[in-house]
Amino acid sequence: MTDPITSGASPLNVAIVGCGIIGLNHARAILRHPRLTITALVDAVPAAAHTLADTVEAESGARPAESAALTEALGAAPIDVVVICTPSGLHVDVAREAIAAGKHVVIEKPLDTDMGRAREILELSRAAERDGLVVSVISQHRFDPASRAVAEAAHSGRFGRVTSGVASVAWWRSQEYYDSGQWRGTWDLDGGGAVMNQGVHTVDLLVWFLGRPVEITAHTALLAHERVEVEDIAVATIRFESGALAVLHATTAAFPGLAVRLQVHGDRGSAVVHDDQLESFFADGDTADRASDVVPAAEVRGGDRGPDVFVTGHLRQYEDIVDAIDDRRAPGVGVEDAFVSLCVVRSVYLSATLGRPVRFEEVVAGDLDGVTVTTGVPA
Template identity: 35%
Template sequence: MYTPVTFASVTFAIVGSGTAAKIHATALMHTDYAELVAVFDSDTARAQAFADNFQKENPATKPLRVVSSWQALLEDERIEVLCLCTPSGLHATQAAEALLHGKHVLVEKPLALNPADCDHVIAAAEKSGKICSVVSQLRFSPAIEAVKQAVHMGCFGRLVCGEVSMPYHRDRSYYENSPWRGTWAMDGGGALMNQGIHGVDILLHWMGRAESVGAFCRTLAHPIETEDTAVAVVSFAGGAVGTILAATSPLPGYRRRLALYGTEGSVLLEEDCIVCWDLDAPAPDLPSGNQGGHRNPAAISAAGHQRHMEDMVLAVRTGTPVMLDAKEGKRAVELIYSVYQSAQTGQIIKI
């Protein structure tokens, strides 16, 4: 178990310098008791450009240090937390190494590309006693939490069905500008593992343990190895079923829809905004959410990531458990991995 050792500001470094890194930097700038001090990228020129742009946008802050190597980053005792914003295929190895070198880690989704690699990270966290948290920013949405509380209170009656529909659009340049995307070796999948994992995580958060899955995956619009269109049907413990649609193939791209149906009521969300609340419990009075990246990943709000940063800071300073640790982060990977197994074999896969 991690024992907190500081009540000062928590120091962060970002690993990577792409779109996700920019969102992490923005979130950290708005997080109390968090200090972004360094950036590392295997391409030093990219890291320097990231640091220069950060300083230009935040002139009142200290310049970011550009760390020269991965090993130097691990050995830098001034850095407490690493935000891993690297290609997905690097997450498991980097997270485990960082944990065993005494760093806390916040990993962009997915934690790893398969359940076995997730277990490797979990073991490193347990051995090191350090914190490993996985990004799933919708977990911090007040609307998502309101639905979870309604489930806990029995407002739905018996859960019968859940839905995730994510007909996003990504243009050709999205894959061409980052060739690791859409590859099995570095992305671990396509639309489902990269984009759809957020909705899958919420489906599991609301409905509990998945027992089996049947699926179809297709590559219909993009010249990539992995799927750009996936459909799955999931059987949950307790008898409920769920459906998953994840795609980057359609035009123009629509917002993610999340629905939960029960014998005594149902709800429907668009991204993290409640659009239908048909329960006996009063509808929560919540501000409009803003998690949309259905057409452009750069349009994703940093608000959910900020809550992740606040969650990590609280855990480092006080020992409070993080919302989404490595064990919890494994659940979505395990289901998605089983979806791919089903699509490849034509069989129903038990999880």
């Protein structure tokens, strides 16, 4: 890892494209990194860029340039890294322009809402990497101490043969949440509901822990909201190449909203991550719970980084991205990783729509790209 203080490394100038709440959250993380400077803000709604510029100026003392489009920003300010925080269905256009301009790219999850566009981003990222650019997709929970501990144990054999996983995202989103933006709850721009928007990070961790999926069987429904195209409840079973089985549950209809819970089980150990914290950890055939040893209390919420958990998680990933740029290596989470997670989400929707199990490689290959996904019981 490169030490920016001793190496004399220069600052990296950042443009944030999309200045809503996600753009604000990214800005807060970026402002905490000593190597990153926000020089440009881009939003089709000028008021959004202006409001975020006020925040950046208040916290950093410097006001970034404000633009309505990335093309304009590229000519108005020095930019090394483009952070894409637009609605999911608009990611590819910004990614294409940023990579063509020779910029490193960070994409907020999910990768995109459309498999064809996601494949385009995947190919763009491969070309970018050959040119020495870093393209990363936000999966900040891979950098949580609890997640790292579980992944290491699962991959190193400390859990023995990994046999199963259980993942539950039991959240609540009000009707007002969906009514607050025309893009919310739409297949075109939101890309899906509880699985795509709220559950994709947990899907990503499940795949990281258990490996490559083979087959997905799922049901979805819209039960607690109106004027919404997508699901607010989904359940699925996933079979992995290793033979392990997992259950996935994601909902935005669990009032008042509960914590995300993820369990991994093997024949020599198990672990439970609850609300991003390591609740229990058994490994190496030992019946003693080693959770507090594996993740010391000082690391649980980021040590001295403050109480803002969202910012802490994103900051960890930005540290990895900056190191990847400095060290000319692949980032900890690349587009390939995000594409696999997106394929799992798409498989859930396809299985629910078609009323049958879906082979994962059918989705990866694009064999089912022509199917229009729906919410609820298949006709």
